[in-house]
Amino acid sequence: MMKMVEKHMSFVIILLCCVQSTHEVEDGISRSHFPKGFLFGTSTSSYQIEGAPFEDGKGLSNWDVFSHKPGNVENDENGDTADDHYHRYLEDVELMSSLGVDVYRFSISWARILPRGIFGDINPSGIKFYNKIIDNLLLRGIEPFVTIHHHDLPQVLEERYGGWISPLIQRDFVHFAEICFNSFGDRVKYWITINEPSLVAKLAYMEGTYPPGRCSPPFGNCYTGNSDVEPLIVVHNMLLAHAKAVELYRKHFQAKQGGSIGIVAQSLMYEPLRDEECDRQAVPRGLAFVLAWVLDPLVFGEYPSEMQSILGSQLPVFSLEEKSLIKGSLDFIGINHYGTLYVKDCSLSSCPLGADHPISGFVETTGTRDDIPIGDPTGKAKFFVVPRGFEKLLEYIKIRYHNIPMYITENGYSSPSKPDETVDDLLQDFKRIDYHKAYLAALLSAIRRERC
Template sequence: MFNQVQLLMEKTYITFFLVSFFLFLLSLVRSNEEISRSQFPRGFFFGAATSSYQVEGAVFEDGKGLNNWDIFSHIQGNILDGKNADVADDHYHQYEEDFELMHSLGMNSYRFSISWTRILPRGRFGDINPSGIKFYNKLIDSLLLKGIEPFVTISHHDIPQELEDRYQSWLSPLIQDDFEYYADICFRNFGDRVKYWITINEPNLFSDLAYMRGIYPPSRCSPPFGNCSSGDSDTEPLIVVHNMILSHAKAANIYRKYYQVKQGGYITIVPHAEMLVPISDAEADREAANRAMAFSAPWILDPLLHGDYPPEMRQYLGDQLPTFSPEEVNIVKGSIDYIGFNHYSTLYAKDCIQSSCDSGSSRAIQGYVYITGERNGTLIGDVVLPKHSYDSISKLLCGS
């Protein structure tokens, strides 16, 4: 019988296991010992990840509605080479072949995202699309037949265009109820087989690219970050992330209240986690690196673990940073069962409080930190390096 006590015990065990296993990996890294798959514990997940818009294609098939990327990618000048993902990898039609390839590679897990508009073509303002439900049921069943565990992301940078047109999507608190409604449909239809849920992928990175730099839809920004037709790069990313955190919390609350005990799964949110190192040995640059780290993954994780944004963000952003009401803190704090994050590379951090930087870095929204991948004309190193992931995990778990 799966009950709340058992769930708490399993969550405690998972946390203990992850920390213990991290220390095991740490010992291997420090000893320069080669790591083979046989050294990993039984049940360890090896896999890959995609997002629906990047791989599915079938943009106009089986009742799917238009999302933000469907519109954005068809506007001339938005994509460098003018391409779009109308077909992409054609995963919608070839997923069984794709899963056979995954199985042949020895993968035992696969993280994918559900297309919001394949389930709800117009968000809450239209009907549920039965063809979308059918597709993801077939996809999940096919994965499980191959012995591949599904890790399912509910929202990965795509959103019904209807919600953008009606109330500016993530800029409005109205999005919270829309997301909760959509997540509930996912839990109800797929949760009997999905044990690992991710509500939202990289809210901090999405807000940066879409609402600070304006290079993702809905292309909102302001100088010096860009010259979009509308937007405010200093405030809108903060509003967007705030609504995303509350949307996650409401979805997690629904999951725990109605589904988790019966279905026995786990839920989280996945931020983008940068690793920042000081560009020099100067104390100001060391402080800048720590400050920039607080503006990365902790921007998302601190409210979920502690009930508020990092103190560094409060210090430098002041009233620009939204606040959580006591009622919101009650549902936000503790609303994750496990921690996940995406990491790409390590970057240099330069202080812009005591030193001069360009105007784009000398702003509160950036923590008054200039971030770059090179120093004195030399790149920091390989774009992708295992050590970068190790450093990022070490910083998040151990603080050093």
């Protein structure tokens, strides 16, 4: 995880005064090259790391249920053990300390704190577990950076009213957030409300590959769901839940606890697949339907104009009171970024049904150029390693959102696994090393260019 919070001159002057290339930076990159206040860290989420799904009073989460239904996840894998962080957190904290990281971003399992959601009592064992993590981090000089909701929620909320489809979850999320502020806020100075609202909407309610597994043709063949409508409702509820939690924190906790609060949005960067104006226009449209979908309302009080013009009355509407609530409800922006995809226009030319979301007027494609794909070595890559895309994305965010403080909350490389791969093979992690060098160099290049 990385932070970039410098205040800079306009980009007109920046582009004129710096000419250093990313490759020149990468050749001699070191930690000392980054400005004072820049933070290096590691990042996890509760379901992906903790395990212990039924210990010490924890309730079922939506992922506990979803991952145990045959066919929902690849190879019927689940998080029952994961990295066993629940039992090995002291070893993990020691490993982080040995790396010399400044911060550790982790999420709190909603079902470990409130096993029955708002319908039951607080689980004291859950509070104790996260207190131990926070205290041990601080003992080693590592700042806790806490995500309140990272994709997992109590299954009871899914069963009672449909989870994020219902506006009732706004109330329940604020209740959970208040418990977190009360229990941990005296030591936690960095809060993230929700991780990646637009990704949850796409994977859980459009494609059905995340819990609760809702979708409709042509995007997927789920038991129930509406892929055109539900993703829009889910993000709407998440944004209002975020804003209400921020309002609570600012009114009752921030002055005393001295922390800051934001949200994490995810975005790839996009480049036009073809050297045609229609594909070039698809790039900002793609960013609007992925990144600005989340951030525009929280900064400006409105959904992006690109979405409004295409979706019209399908897009939920904020009331005047809600606009006042959500506008400016960010102390910082968190960004999860891994790579770049090419986009093709779908507003003037045909695209295959079910390919991303044709109603948005663009389709993501892996393209045919020479950048390095990440993912399946057969060519079904999820995105491409394009460090220059990182620079472009940072520039887009800085300009569009008037230089709000920014944290890169996730960035990394997942090497394709091979059937005969051994532990020794995995330790020869040259591609991941090259990835981090290239993306850190791109970030450093962007910082230096902006500071001219």
